[in-house]
Amino acid sequence: MSQNKYLHIYNYLKEKISSKEFKPGEKLPSENYLTQTFNVSRNTVRRAISMLASDGIVTSVHGKGVFIMEAQPLNFMVGGLQGFKEASTSNDVEYSTSIPVFEDLIADESISKFSKFLLGTNLLKIYRIRNINGENVILDINYFNESVVSGLTVDIAKDSVYAYIEKELGLKISGAQKLISIEPATKDDKKYLDLKDNKLVAVVKNFVYLDDGTLFEYTESRHRPDRFTFSTFARRNY
């Protein structure tokens, strides 16, 4: 009962694909077949398949079938919405997080301008330094809407903030607008990162929304350029 039917089928197919039981270039079982074996309606099967399609894992061809993509996203989730911890544990890297800044503040005009938080909003500002294999390569500057993440502690921030928000607080994250650019290194970048002789950093600005549309987090993720990668799947729109 715990899981929706379309999710169950989605996860089933995804598992078969990632375990190579269903191989790239081949077709998935037909919608009709899946409908019968799972004892669900065709709509439910189609929903699961369209989720796989928007992941870039399969592509449907009218009259032929649903094909498994030849070259799949290296990581099904990179470029999606996940925290640093979730991303890190999937690979074979040693990582750690340190938190040199953890303070309350109120959104003044300059903060409001870049973060899009309303003037006067109570915010929690956190710096998180991401160390990978012994080098400080990412500086995350987080601004959280304090009224949303009231009980957040340094220990939680070292672990996974998203897990805390979703599991402990029971809030749902709708999605995030991400803006990537290349910018000159700031004083903070030089202070906290092992930049070597890099003068530029790759910046990912995240505007994260709850499912009621309220902005609850603005984060600048500042990366040493040689260690920055970002992957996403773009679907042709209509």
Added chain:
Amino acid sequence: MSQNKYLHIYNYLKEKISSKEFKPGEKLPSENYLTQTFNVSRNTVRRAISMLASDGIVTSVHGKGVFIMEAQPLNFMVGGLQGFKEASTSNDVEYSTSIPVFEDLIADESISKFSKFLLGTNLLKIYRIRNINGENVILDINYFNESVVSGLTVDIAKDSVYAYIEKELGLKISGAQKLISIEPATKDDKKYLDLKDNKLVAVVKNFVYLDDGTLFEYTESRHRPDRFTFSTFARRNY
């Protein structure tokens, strides 16, 4: 008849939102209302709404309604799948394209490795230099599967390759895997771009697939870092 119903409703709502007739923070008309006024089934309305949601334009809240996002993507399409021309015409910029390289070649081992084209594939290699407001800021290095884009000419390449592929050849593009990184400027970058004193370039590697899952294009889009931006909306997955 020309347009599907769900597309019609999708475009209708999108237009109302972008013209600010429906304002950020407000709700869309309810699914029920839209069902009646458009004389369609609720499924069809929901399909249009879910497309807006995956664009990051609206977010649905159970029991409350469908809310228009406060901060919308600057450009509904950036980060999606579109050519340079389509992106450029939407803004107030002067742009032009020059093509210093336009040649056939066969995928050898090194090309095959980075492009993922099979060894021995006949390819069309094109360099396209994108000039914006008088400066060469983007170098696009395209490798097309020649058997797919057989009739492609220099003139078409100066215009929109995607329009040619979709309208002239009647092929459908399924989507593209995009990989963003920061790399040292190559000789070609220095030769073709007005790099000033930049030593790095922002690189977007595109693996573009047709709707039957075959790879038909590999493109490296190499940007002068100060002029590079990329925007995308990431939805929380399940």
Added chain:
DNA sequence: CGTTATTTGTCCGTATGTATA
């Protein structure tokens, strides 16, 4: 080459559940 079967695409109407007002 035409006919039939298979497969995905679009669309409908309905029922029930759950969250919110």
Added chain:
DNA sequence: ATATACATACGGACAAATAAC
């Protein structure tokens, strides 16, 4: 408690593209 609104799911119909015969 009732009404509204979105979420999940069912089953059916027909169209369109492709495959098999």
